[in-house]
Amino acid sequence: MVSLNSPLLIIGAFLLLTLVVGLTSKQATTFRAYAVDTKRLSTVKLLATLLGTSFCGVSLLSPVEVCYSAGLSKVVLTFMRALTLWLTSLMWIRMAPFIQHLSIAGTIGSIYGKYPRIIVALLATCSAISVVKDQINAISTMITICLDSINPTVITVLATLTLMLYATLGGIRSVTNTDVLQCITFVIIIALIAKLMFEKIDNPTLDIVSFLHNQEKFKLSSLFHRDRQPLNLLFYIPFSCFIIADPGNIQRIYMCASPAQVKKVFLYGSLLYLVIMFFVCLIGLFVFAGNPTLSIPKIWPYIISNMPSCFKISVVICVLGMAMSTADSYLHLCSVMVAHDLMESIRGVKPISYLLQIRVAKLTALACGSLAMLIAIYSSGLLIDHRIAHALNIFDTIDGSIIPPLFILAVFGFRGTARTALIGIAIGILASLACNQWGFTIGFAARLTPAIANSLGMMAAHYLLPQPAGTGWVGLDAQQKRIQQLTKAFKRHKKILDLE
Template identity: 50%
Template sequence: MRLYTTTFLMVLAFLLLTLVVGLYVSQKPTTFRTYAVGNKRFHTTTLVVTILATVFGGGALMRELPNVHELGIHRIVFLCARPVSFWIMSLLGLRMGPFMEHLSVAETIGSVYGKYPRIIAALLGICFSLGIVSIQINVMSSAITMCIDSIDPRMVTILATLILITYSIFGGVRAITITDILQFATFTIIIPLIIKLVFLKTDQSFLGVVSLLQKQEKFQLSKLFHFDKKLMKLVFDDLSIVFMLTPSVLQRAYMASGPIQVYKAFLRVTLFSFIIFGAIVLIALLVFIGNPTLSATEIWPYILADISPVYKGCVLICLLGMTMSTADSSLHAAAIMVSHDMVESIRGIKVASYLCQLRVAKITTLVVGLLAMIVTVYYPDLFELTSFVFTFFFSFFVGSVIPLFILAVFGFRGSTHTALIGMGIAVLVDFSLEQYLKPKIGICFAFFPLIANFLAMMVAHYLLPQPAGKGWIGHSRQQKRMQQLIQAFKKYKKSIDLE
């Protein structure tokens, strides 16, 4: 009993600290915009931290360690490709000038393609956000079960979920951003500690670890270029992950003061993502050296075996920080899409009182959080839940919404019918691949619906009659000015390098 009391008290202290910080920094919003995206005066470093905290959920650590342990170099390359999506977002951010006053990606789509594409984008974004929150609650439950035996894990999971719902409801984006900084700080401090613990379990020197890895076939570069089903699966997974822009990550772009800050923030996120993924890969490699015969379910018990309750509490706090920072951002994104996009689109007019929108947003946060807890009851297995969320919610959102967003950012102004045709084709292609092709060959073609959406919209636009004013538009004066500033900065940097 005493062994787990220390761990439990550490976790309880962390949860209470998170709640106190979240409520303390909460301010009564004077407008709904303040509740949704803040005052748009966030420092770039603050944006970088909250984006990283949103991206790296507990599932990234819990799920990727077994994957790297089992798949070797293939999974490592897959993880290295993940930050490319943030680099793409940094380039898209430079063109987001006309949309920076929006509150969500659904509003951007609605401003270009009309009411019905906006409703569909919001619905898909809400479903995907619900799935992400469910994954994070599942990770909480699994982590607490591994570290605390003396107390019912469900009680701590419910407590942690209610805490993140509470400060998300009352604090809005400001409370979420500040708590993200706290949670990301705990993550960055404790991850090196986990690396140290796992390294000590190997009983090897650093050179010994490198020597042993070189002898393992699954971690050799030659294995990467050996064409087989795993390599084909890796390629198609990488293609789809390049456009892994979730509603919560996209909403962080709308918190920026302008396109230049979006560009800077996501460019730095790209760099730090490589470092964080590298740390995750290093932990997996050290676990493999310690015991290469472990199964997926035995990896975390191996890491937590024979460590003090204080260290065990640190590991659990790290996982809770990662899960809560991702879950609260997804809860907030879902709340904005319901209270702003759905309500405004259905009513056909802007809501007169922001108090009504606030009330709807708070109720949505509570309902989505509780629904996510129910989902985890039906999908208690993390890998099964993750597969379900990414097979349906993720692929539908990416295939249907992201192409419309990218085209809008690049100056395409399509009609409602054009957008609906593209969305419909994406869903049809995705459903057909999942039902008929994937069961036969075992490869996910999540990239194909996205391409199908692009092609369908272009075909519909150029072959069907279009209203006046639809088509491609040139760069605005602001975009041209930004391009000139970027080119001047590159020339200046090049001149310094030559000196």
């Protein structure tokens, strides 16, 4: 008989609650509603789904280990995701012409034509499958650490089937509603874990602060040591500019009702991201203060062993919430890319009924989710060929070298031809393969170099080859100028009221 304290029963209850929330969401009656809802979502809901997408399954595991082992020199980089969200909030006026689109591929296609749109849709879909696979692996890893008596494959498959079901049937409304539940869940549990680790330290707070201050890796001066690679902080700024064009986060822009809401959601999101990540890093600090001699593989087993048995399951649920809220967003992204961008590009001017698009979207979500689950299960069981893992790393680099330059240039006013975009794409792919050949497979060099090569290639193609009229750089359109004027007038009026 299964007791009420059974971990499997508690996890099952959480998955059931998530499924109920997802399936009871209002069903979409148009493909636009299925893809981005009706643009009537509150800022709170949009914040929850943005944070749910930004915090993935390893957002709890990795920063704690980095904070414990590397100190300030590396933990600062875990906060830099907030910089990306903040930079995105600065694009709010520039996003006005594109806010009615349904995907990043649609935005790129509206500027560069059909073939770049197809390439971006295919790359974004494959990349999203890889993201879902990573979330499934994160769930399996945490279950292995926390629950020795349970086969991790069972819960991993159950969690994947759950998110596949509500993401397929309910579309973006189900994804958004479950993201709210999952975001609340993992935020509360992160704070709870930090509190428990603090209580495990016998020393007074002042002694803890003094102990950490005396550690070389937690001093501010450690950021400027040569062996700490301080230039990583400088390289992350241009890197953040390029990862602005993450298809999952950009999809949240298309869900906003107006450019002003885009600014509000991403600005608040960047601040909340800092707060949540601060509590995650506190866990690593408190563990180090409690036992500074652990090796990296023993950090999380130490945390689990020092928690009451009734709270161990909360760590699994926390990772479940973080991983599922990311996976369902990217699974939904796959369905939109295939049913909207690929179908429209292939069919051309032939009209497509929304019923057919929704049907294709649902089938796509099921197929992509199943594929990601199979890859994750085989890779976690070490049955996957090492060449497949190597190919996935190369693909991730290629994806990051193509989509960001096309999107950022389009948003900031560059209007190029399909030929210009395809030349940039080809150069970006060649640069990605060259980086891989030279051993730059991870880090900033692997991401920045091909993206910069893509951008420079597009600029060279535009200025060296003959171009039709209407291409090149354009300024703000009438709608953007109107928004800018209203914003300035509002600020002046507010300043006058404050002075009075």
